[in-house]
Amino acid sequence: MGGANSRETMNPPSNSTFFNPQELKDLSSAYGSGGLEALASLIQDKVNHLNSTKLHIAVTGESGAGKSSFINAMRGLRGCDEGAAKIGNTETTMEPTQYKHPSFPEVSFWDLPGVGTVNFPAKEYPTKMKFEQYDFFIVISRNRFTEIDANLVKEVKKLGKMFYFVRTQIDNDIRSYLFEAVNADREAELAKIRNYCIRSLEKTGIAEPTVFLISSIEINEFDFAELQKTIANNLDDIKKDVFLKSLPSTTLNIVKEKEVQLKKRIWMLATIAGTLGAVPVPGVAIACDIGLLITAIIDFRKYLGLDDASIQRLANATGKPVEVLTAEVKTPLVGEINKDLVKRMLLGGTAVGIAGVETAFKFIPVIGSIFGAGTSFGMTYSLLNNALDQLVQNTQEVVKAAFDNA
Numbered sequence: 001m002g003g004a005n006s007r008e009t010m011n012p013p014s015n016s017t018f019f020n021p022q023e024l025k026d027l028s029s030a031y032g033s034g035g036l037e038a039l040a041s042l043i044q045d046k047v048n049h050l051n052s053t054k055l056h057i058a059v060t061g062e063s064g065a066g067k068s069s070f071i072n073a074m075r076g077l078r079g080c081d082e083g084a085a086k087i088g089n090t091e092t093t094m095e096p097t098q099y100k101h102p103s104f105p106e107v108s109f110w111d112l113p114g115v116g117t118v119n120f121p122a123k124e125y126p127t128k129m130k131f132e133q134y135d136f137f138i139v140i141s142r143n144r145f146t147e148i149d150a151n152l153v154k155e156v157k158k159l160g161k162m163f164y165f166v167r168t169q170i171d172n173d174i175r176s177y178l179f180e181a182v183n184a185d186r187e188a189e190l191a192k193i194r195n196y197c198i199r200s201l202e203k204t205g206i207a208e209p210t211v212f213l214i215s216s217i218e219i220n221e222f223d224f225a226e227l228q229k230t231i232a233n234n235l236d237d238i239k240k241d242v243f244l245k246s247l248p249s250t251t252l253n254i255v256k257e258k259e260v261q262l263k264k265r266i267w268m269l270a271t272i273a274g275t276l277g278a279v280p281v282p283g284v285a286i287a288c289d290i291g292l293l294i295t296a297i298i299d300f301r302k303y304l305g306l307d308d309a310s311i312q313r314l315a316n317a318t319g320k321p322v323e324v325l326t327a328e329v330k331t332p333l334v335g336e337i338n339k340d341l342v343k344r345m346l347l348g349g350t351a352v353g354i355a356g357v358e359t360a361f362k363f364i365p366v367i368g369s370i371f372g373a374g375t376s377f378g379m380t381y382s383l384l385n386n387a388l389d390q391l392v393q394n395t396q397e398v399v400k401a402a403f404d405n406a
């Protein structure tokens, strides 16, 4: 992966599983030699890998540019929330400061002091800031970009890492512009600011830079969503999943992306369920591992931001009473998930036809041989699909209520 700063997708199209072609072959041969147990064990390894992969995001820029505000916005936090980065004039530290994601501590944002604020030579900056430990870099400015920003990015490029130029506080520019302008043309003004930023970078020798114009306050305006999408698409399949789970559900598109990722997990979990020596569930014709189902539903909820803490953060960030948002949540799957609830779902669930698992079949034909509507695999598969549908629908309603874009 080069250090290009492009809106294009850098990775080959995903095969809709988290396995690369070689790993898919390994799955088939594991099944051939060790049966379902061996297959499920490889799949479990992948699930563990997905859940434990870390993402380190570096954010840098001059003092007062808006780094702290951006780091909070990306985590769905306000400056006054617990764990938030302090806003406004704060003591500038010389060390990178780590801010973990409130739901997913494996995702960290690192606030790097601006090059101009450190008291050591600029050429030592990449080493002192431990550049190699970050997955990608965000360079923030509230005005034009400087030689300092460009030099930093050249170092990032040398390491083969991605970087994004972010021009923040755009809401301020647009507000002032609209106040002053006679025949206001918002889009033309945005284009002017964009060109100004691009030209400032080109002058420093950065060819064809992309600049994202954002506001950390009005996150549903300007290029905030485009920035998130571009970052996601430039990551490999695993890190993309980690990044997407960390995004607060603030747009219907993000919810859609999260759904796509969670769907990719269902056949994996169903395969694991097929080997767990499922305990017969009283009153239900088929044995099924309830523990796995409960864990999966709780994980899905958190991934979508439908857990209590995430809904509370969304309410705080949008200024909506939390009751207004929770009123949109109709599924019993947000309360305590217990055996009885899952049992009722198992009894009431509609069976998923074979078409539903086709994607998995296409890449891992052996899955076809273990699939069956009455098996533990089939039950788990149907139930998790139904649960995901319900959770996604409810998340969509919450997002609409939070942002009044019904």
Ligand SMILES: Nc1nc2c(ncn2[C@@H]2O[C@H](COP(=O)(O)OP(=O)(O)OP(=O)(O)O)[C@@H](O)[C@H]2O)c(=O)[nH]1
Residues within 6 Å of the ligand: 061, 062, 063, 064, 065, 066, 067, 068, 069, 070, 086, 087, 088, 089, 090, 092, 168, 169, 170, 171, 172, 214, 215, 216, 217, 218
């Ligand atoms: N309107 C508006 N104000 C912003 C935005 N981002 C930051 N600010 C304000 O700009 C000021 C500086 O923001 P910070 O996020 O503290 O900037 P910083 O880069 O972390 O500053 P230092 O930590 O001092 O280097 C604060 O008063 C913020 O409220 C934005 O997108 N829109």
Ligand SMILES: [Mg+2]
Residues within 6 Å of the ligand: 067, 068, 069, 085, 086, 087, 088, 090, 111
């Ligand atoms: Mg700060």
